[in-house]
Every structure is written in structure tokens, then in C-alpha cells.
Amino acid sequence: MSAHTKEPTPGAGVNATWNYTLGSIVFLFVAMDLIIILDLLGRFSETRSGTDLALVAVCSLAAAVRIRFCWFLRDRRDGALPETWWTVALFAPALVAWGLAFVAPETALFATVQLWLSGVLWAFFVRWRLRLVALALLLGVVVTPVAVHAAQGIPQTSQIFGALSGFVLFYGVMLPAMLYASLWMWRVVWRLDEARQLGAELAVTQERLRFAADLHDIQGHHLQVIALKAELAERTMGSAPEQAAAQLSEIRIIAKEAMEETRSLVAGLREVGLQSELENASEVLTLSGAACTLAVSSDPAAPEAQRVLAFAVREATTNILRHSNASWAAISLTDVRGGTELVVTNDGVAGTPERAGGGSGLVGLRKRVQAIGGTLDAAAGTERGSEPAQHTFELRVWIPEGGST
Template sequence: MPPEPEASALNLRRLRTYTFFTVIGTGPAVLFLAVLFIAGSDMSDIDMALAGGAATVSVVLCTAALALHWHGQGPLRRKVFWSVSLVMLVLGAAAEARSGTVEGMWAAPAGMLVAEFALWFRPGRRARALLLACVAVLAAVVVFAQLGWFSIGAVVVTVLMVPTVSTAVVCQLWHYQVAQELENARGLAAELAVAEERLRFAGELHDIQGGNLQAITLKAQVARRLVTVDPERAEAEMRAVEELARAALKDAREVVGGYRKVALADEIDSAARILESAGVQATVPDAAPSLDEDTQKLLGLLVREATTNLIRHAEPTAANVSIVEVDAQVTVTVTNNGAPSPTGHGNGLTMLKDRFTEAGGTVEHVHDGDRFILKGTVPKAAPQHPQVPPQRREAKPRRAVPVRRIAPKRVRR
């Protein structure tokens, strides 16, 4: 399970503190190693003081450059500190060379210089810069050893310390950067999830309550007109308004809870009832085909959106809903008359197109005189077949023949 946001942020702060003290603490550790080498050398007091002072200044300046990198400040100052640190490293090694061959006390400070040099580059190029810098330092030490300036021990210590110190510093910073990017990605994913949930809620609320509220409005208008002419029928219309209001309330609660399941057959029956209440002759399929849940939801939303639109924006007298299956695709078409002139696309059709597109389907709508045709096509999910034995799988192939099935219809008046 992923960590809670508070725990994740706390862990990132702890990792930041740990990385800071690990990287900055490399300086004192490197200086301590250099002092141990100096204390065990055979240098004179003056050369020992010069070498110790040079090592201290070099390590302090390089540590300061790393601190500036950590806070994202002073790229120019970092290069100045690094340059002075390199000069002090060379002068300290020269002071030791006056008393004999140079030992390995300068390997750890050189590793810090290599790490700071690699951090000048972008993250994608740091590994290459680190490798090239380590190879350059090792090659220089080998050449100096061949000239007699460095001892064999210095070569061995350099081979061990320079890659170890430099890689440790760079990798610590890289680990923290990766953790920070993951935390940012987690926050972005949370924001996207909230935005997606808001869009889902808005779409569900529009799809569900649009048709219900429009039907309630029509029923209330009919009841108002009949209250003085035919009180019994007006009372029946008001009972229908009450039932629709209760259904709308139930649907709203299910949307809020996220539990509502959209079934194509239920949406077709609901559309037939709403159209019948509005005095529209509706021709709908007798039964919906057996489809997976996601496909039924998409096609059900199309039927719901078409019903809402034709009641809200048109003055139809007849509407037709058809379902056609061709091979691995299902197409639902809703046609009605009494459509007004096109004035643009509403939010409902836009959201519907987006949902069909995500599922690999299409939504088309056409104005033909006073007829409005809304057609949605979506691929059916592949059926889950049991494991087929090899001998059956190798049966002689047959030419595929497109299958076209049209659901039978009934008329609701």
C-alpha cells in the first residue's frame, strides 16, 4: 500500500536531512583521513604544516561548493571555490613532494573535487562526467607514479578512494532527487485523481438529473394546465412527478456514493417511460444484447443523453432507438423528429464523445431537416474463453463472415 501523504512528506523531510548531513559530512570525514596520513608521514614540520593547511583549505572550499549546490545557489562561486580548492590540493601535494614521494593523503580530497565537478552537469550527463573525471585522475596518478613523484601506495589509495568518495556524494544527491521527483509525481497524481473524480461526478450528475428534471418540468406543466379542466388527470400527473423526484433523489445519492451501475436495458426502459410521459411515440428494442459492464455503461449514457436532449431542445412526436451488432462492434442509434436548427454542441455531447474516444469508440450526430440522429459505436470486450487444447487451436481456419444482428423493437405510445 502507498504511504499516507503526511507520512510520505515526513519521510521526504527526513531523507533531505539525512542527505544534507551525509553530503556535507563528507568534508570532515575526508579531512580526518588526510590528517591521519599527514600524521604518519615523514615530512618535516614546515612541510607538514603547509600540507595540512592546504588540505584543510581545499576540503573546506570544496565542502562550501557542495553546500551551495545543495541550496541551488552560486554556480559561479562554486566554480571559483572548486578552482581554488584544486590549486590548494596541488600546492599541498607539492609541499609533501619536497620531503619525498607523495602518499595517498590527497586521494579523498580529490574524490570530493571529482564529485563537485560532476555536479556541474545536468543529471543525465553526470554519470559520464563522473566516470571521465575519475579516469583522468587515475591516469594522472599513474603517470606521476611512473615519473617517481607518487608512491605505489598513493596509486592504490587513489584507485580505491577517488571513485568511492565521488560516487557516494553524487549518488546521495541523486537518491534524494529521485525521491523528490516521486513525491512531486504522487502529488500530481492525487490532483489528477481529484480532477478526474470531479469530471466524473459532473458528467454523472448531468447525465442522470438532466432527463429526470426535464421530465418533472413537463409533468408539472401538464398538471398545472389540467388542474381546472381535469383534476383527476392532474392528480395522476403530480403523482408521476413525485415518483420521478424520488427516482432523481435516489440517483443523486448513488452518484455521490459512486455505486450507480448503468445498464443499457434499464436506460432504454427509462427512456421509453420518459418519452411516453412527454407524449412521444417511442420505438425501442425489446431487449438489449448481452454486453460487458463498461460497454453497457457507455451505450446507456448515450441513450440517456439523447433522451434528455430531445425532450429539452426539440419538440418531437416520434423517436426511435435501435441496436445493431456487427462483428465486434455495437452501434446504438437514436433518431427523433422535431429537432430545431443546430446551434452548437452542448457539454453533454462533448463529454460523451470524450468517453467513447477513451474506450476506442466514436460518437456521430447529424441534422437532417427536422430529424436529429445520434449514433454511438463502441467495440465489444473480447470474451473470456477457456483454455483451448493445442489440437483444437490448430483446426482449419474458416473465412470470417460479418455478423449483423438487429435487436427487435416494440412501440411505446
């Protein structure tokens, strides 16, 4: 499997949503700026005042920077501002316009609103608590020129601007709410896409874990059988060379099967056969010297149930071979309580379930069983009626009908 994974990218729908959000936000600013700049140009055409011309220039520059600043909203995080010089560029022309409001009372409202527009946009890059404080302080600064002129009794608007004053005030007050609504919707879509990406990464991780578990099941079982047969061949090499040769031949076949199953696993084509696993378990346990009885009266139809039960048979067999010196073993598969129950018992373990092969293999098996609604019990005990007392270990797996609850 490749060690590199492709980074998930936003879907086309996410990009389309951002384009729509950006367009709506830009429109909010452009609509206000166009109205203000066009009326300021109309006033300049009448007055030919240098102050009015300067106000047109700084308002146009402030509008252009605000539009560019909107692009940073896509990847914004609370408390993460763009580069400092962009913040300076955002506020510099707006502050100049605010300063001109002190010397141009007729246009004070349109001049001071530039600082409000830039400040509202900037506020959405800081944490929400600081945002509220910043907007409140900003509002106090913005209205200062208007308040000064009002206190001095100086007329602040001409008839041309008076008709738009109410609109500018209403639009300015509503701008934070409109901007918040647009960004909230974008944030929801962005988080959903982030969840989609995390889900894709999690699916890859789960598939890797499944592959690792399947590889452990396949190779662990085959290697245990190979080790057992190699030991038998070594013991019989001198006394029964023909039997030893047969064991070596079987080792070669098992090794070949292990390679083929590993290739099939990589290709995702391997299917675990429950009946084959039961028969193989009985044969291997018998070869190890344990008298094995096999009683099968159930055959679950659900593929996932067969898969998990086959893994259970393989894990139980491997644990008996690896951790015990069993003289007998019993395997049964029956219909119980509306499901299928597998019971594997042997007499080769004395002690607690943790000592009786209760390692990572049983932990992984328990997770597989529980994932489809089943239960797993592993317990050491004493066989009833035996003299002397025989210690036993029993693995009991129950799978509901259909393979899940």
C-alpha cells in the same frame, strides 16, 4: 468532496534508495580522505612541521564540509546551487590546502587533490555542459603546484607518499565517473517516484471529472423531466386538476430519486441500469408529446458497455426534450458487427448536428464511448418517403462485444 488533497510523499523504497546512494557517495569521499589524512598524520609525527599540521587541519575540515555537502545532492536540480555560504565553506579549506602545496612539495599531490575533490562535488550542481568546462578548468588549476615543482626539479613525494601516489591519481580520475553512476541511479528512482506521484494526482483528477460528468447526467436528466412534468401540471391545473396532481406527485418522486441517486453517486454505489433507462426514456418522451417506439433485441453483458449505453440513452433523451419539438422518436438496441448498437432518432430537429444538441453533453458522451473502443455518430438528415420532407436527427452509438477492443 474535500477541497484539500494530501500531498504525495516519497515511498519507503525511494527513501531507502537515497540512503543507499548517500552512503555510497559519502564512502567514496571518506575512503580517500582517510587515507590522505592518516598518511599526513604519519608525516607530521616525524617532522613536527607547522606546515604539515596546518595541512592536516585544512584537509580534515575540507573532508567534513564535503560530507555535509553530499546531503544537498538529494534535491539537486541542474543549475540550482545550495546557499552561497555553503559553496564558500566547501572551497575555502580546499583552496588553503592548494596554496600550501606550493610551499610543501613532498605533500603537493595530497594537498592539491583536496581542491579536486571539492570541485568534483560542486560540479554536479551545475548544468552538464558547464560541468565539463568547470572540471577541465579545475584540473588545470589543481595540477599547477605539481607542475611548478616538476618544472623546478623539486622532489614532490617522499617514499611514504610515493606508494600511494598512483592510487590517489587513479581514484581522483575515476571519482567523477563513480559519482555520476551513483547519482544517475538515484535520479532514475526519483523520476519514477515523481511519475508515481503525478499518476496519483491524475487519478484523483480523473475521478473528479468522472464524478462531475455523472452528476451532470443524473441531475440534468431529472431536472429536465421535472421541468417537463411541471409544465404539464401547469397546463392541466384548471381543466384536469386530478391529472395535474398526479404530475406533481411524480415530480416529488423524481426529486426524491434524484437526491438518492446523488447520495449513491457520492458513495460510489450507484449503478446505471440500461433497461431502466430505455423504459424511462420511452415513458418521458411519450409524456412530452412524442410518439416513441422502443425496439430492444440486445442486452450487452459487459457492465461498462451497459453503463455507457445507459448514459447515451439519457443524453439522447435529454437532448430531445431540451432542443427539439419532436412529434415522434424511435429507440432501438440491436446486435450489429460483433457489438451492440444503439440508435435514437427523432423528427424535431432541422439543421446541423451542432445545432441538434451537439454540445458538451455529446462531446462528453463521445469520449466515454471511444474510451471503451466504440464509435458515436450524430447526424441530421431527411426521412425518406415522407411528404413533405421531414428533418430528422439520429444518434448512433456502437459498442464492441465485451465493452472494449
